Amino acid sequence: xxxxxxxxxxxxxxxxxxxxxxxxxxxxxxxxxxxxxxxxxxxxxxxxxxxxxxxxxxxxxxxxxxxxxxxxxxxxxxxxxxxxxxxxxxxxxxxxxxxxxxxxxxxxxxxxxxxxxxxxxxxxxxxxxxxxxxxxxxxxxxxxxxxxxxxxxxxxxxxxxxxxxxxxxxxxxxxxxxxxxxxxxxxxxxxxxxxxxxxxxxxxxxxxxxxxxxxxxxxxxxxxxxxxxxxxxxxxxxxxxxxxxxxxxxxxxxxxxxxxxxxxxxxxxxxxxxxxxxxxxxxxxxxxxxxxxxxxxxxxxxxxxxxxxxxxxxxxxxxxxxxxxxxxxxxxxxxxxxxxxxxxxxxxxxxxxxxxxxxxxxxxxxxxxxxxxxxxx
Amino acid sequence: xxxxxxxxxxxxxxxxxxxxxxxxxxxxxxxxxxxxxxxxxxxxxxxxxxxxxxxxxxxxxxxxxxxxxxxxxxxxxxx
Ligand SMILES: Cc1cc2nc3c(=O)[nH]c(=O)nc-3n(C[C@H](O)[C@H](O)[C@H](O)COP(=O)(O)OP(=O)(O)OC[C@H]3O[C@@H](n4cnc5c(N)ncnc54)[C@H](O)[C@@H]3O)c2cc1C
Numbered sequence: 070x071x072x073x074x075x076x077x078x079x080x081x082x083x084x085x086x087x088x089x090x091x092x093x094x095x096x097x098x099x100x101x102x103x104x105x106x107x108x109x110x111x112x113x114x115x116x117x118x119x120x121x122x123x124x125x126x127x128x129x130x131x132x133x134x135x136x137x138x139x140x141x142x143x144x145x146x147x148x149x150x151x152x153x154x155x156x157x158x159x160x161x162x163x164x165x166x167x168x169x170x171x172x173x174x175x176x177x178x179x180x181x182x183x184x185x186x187x188x189x190x191x192x193x194x195x196x197x198x199x200x201x202x203x204x205x206x207x208x209x210x211x212x213x214x215x216x217x218x219x220x221x222x223x224x225x226x227x228x229x230x231x232x233x234x235x236x237x238x239x240x241x242x243x244x245x246x247x248x249x250x251x252x253x254x255x256x257x258x259x260x261x262x263x264x265x266x267x268x269x270x271x272x273x274x275x276x277x278x279x280x281x282x283x284x285x286x287x288x289x290x291x292x293x294x295x296x297x298x299x300x301x302x303x304x305x306x307x308x309x310x311x312x313x314x315x316x317x318x319x320x321x322x323x324x325x326x327x328x329x330x331x332x333x334x335x336x337x338x339x340x341x342x343x344x345x346x347x348x349x350x351x352x353x354x355x356x357x358x359x360x361x362x363x364x365x366x367x368x369x370x371x372x373x374x375x376x377x378x379x380x381x382x383x384x385x386x387x388x389x390x391x392x393x394x395x396x397x398x399x400x401x402x403x404x405x406x407x408x409x410x411x412x413x414x415x416x417x418x419x420x421x422x423x424x425x426x427x428x429x430x431x432x433x434x435x436x437x438x439x440x441x442x443x444x445x446x
Numbered sequence: 447x448x449x450x451x452x453x454x455x456x457x458x459x460x461x462x463x464x465x466x467x468x469x470x471x472x473x474x475x476x477x478x479x480x481x482x483x484x485x486x487x488x489x490x491x492x493x494x495x496x497x498x499x500x501x502x503x504x505x506x507x508x509x510x511x512x513x514x515x516x517x518x519x520x521x522x523x524x525x
Binding site for chain 1: 489498
């Protein structure tokens with residue numbers, strides 16, 4: 070019997086475990102997921118939390134146990150070491166666990182403290198901070214809101230632009246849009262990485278009177294003067310700063326020496342295998358791949374890895390590879406959204422804002438808990 | 447160009463989001479002053495994007511080379 074060890078029970082880890090558990094019997098494999106918390110959190114809900122939407126607790130977080138196939142064993146513990154040479158993972162309380170196949174799905178962590186002056190900024194990259202931001206927005210009486218990025222890469226590249234559009238919607242509904250200036254500090258010369266998509270987003274921002282500043286990568290903040298400075302030498306005075314915090318790979322990845330730069334694990338962009346260790350796969354935000362750190366990428370990667378491991382265990386040679394696919398919805402408020410679907414070979418096309426995609430996004434929020442995490446779609 | 451010593455290679459071929467420029471910014475933030483970075487891109491926007499950002503951020507664009515099916519940008523971190 071083979072042991073498949075999945076470290077990290079977020080989007081990618083849960084899907085890969087469920088895909089494998091549906092295909093393999095208990096006799097063929099023991100599937101273990103290690104997660105440092107008993108709760109599974111749906112991170113896209115943070116944006117809506119920050120904007121004061123009344124979400125049900127179950128739309129934000131559920132017990133990981135109820136999301137996993139009954140053939141998967143869940144261990145709530147903190148992985149403190151990954152030794153690919155000797156094929157084991159050290160857990161804080163449980164001790165060492167060896168494996169035949171390892172899937173690293175430890176995601177990313179945020180490190181706002183890496184930006185000098187970060188204390189004055191708000192963000193929506195954790196549930197607590199999203200709640201704090203929702204209070205400050207509720208009490209905001211007017212002025213300049215700057216939305217910028219404190220480090221690259223960060224989860225869900227369209228999120229800050231989307232947040233600007235939703236701020237416009239938020240203050241319009243509060244009938245105080247004329248009192249608020251919204252500034253988007255784009256790290257790029259455009260509003261979005263891809264030209265065709267940027268065109269659509271820029272048009273939308275201009276229509277909504279959202280000011281956008283090209284090539285403004287936040288370097289530091291002066292909390293007293295309330296000025297944000299860019300790496301490129303510019304500055305902006307604000308009343309409220311919303312800053313996407315810098316991200317790093319998981320601590321265990323950095324401490325085990327698996328990551329490069331800020332702890333991102335280099336993997337083969339197609340097979341998702343780690344270096345010459347063909348039994349070690351890495352998926353989701355933990356990788357150093359040039360694809361967006363998104364649940365969508367984690368989802369497609371998890372399905373590929375699940376099928377590859379299954380094929381290997383059952384003596385077939387899988388040729389299935391990850392094609393770089395990402396899909397993405399971006400909510401512009403007023404019940405309009407865009408949808409993008411692209412991969413390594415095919416760039417996204419210029420999207421159209423429509424009610425249909427708004428419904429699509431709402432549907433994904435619902436399907437996440439069942440069909441997506443279950444590995445069915 | 448073979449005499450230029452490249453310290454880091456950023457293979458962003460096929461990246462549409464976050465895209466080659468974001469990959470470069472990420473790498474430059476982690477690099478030491480003086481390091482030379484090569485970026486491979488298949489994204490048509492990179493030809494205007496990368497030189498514009500490199501100039502604005504005060505780094506040095508050493509060269510742009512057309513390769514088979516992609517473009518290579520060589521950038522030096524100078525500050
Ligand atoms: C505000 C916001 C909006 C977003 N919107 C979208 C969106 O619209 N669409 C989209 O596709 N994506 C979106 N994302 C991104 C998406 O949530 C992530 O990219 C996705 O969750 C990544 O999946 P993952 O499995 O790699 O990591 P995660 O889902 O983050 O899971 C990692 C897991 O590993 C665990 N872990 C870490 N270290 C250890 C350890 N040492 N021991 C044990 N367990 C450990 C963590 O607790 C966590 O459960 C958004 C993110 C945010 C913050």
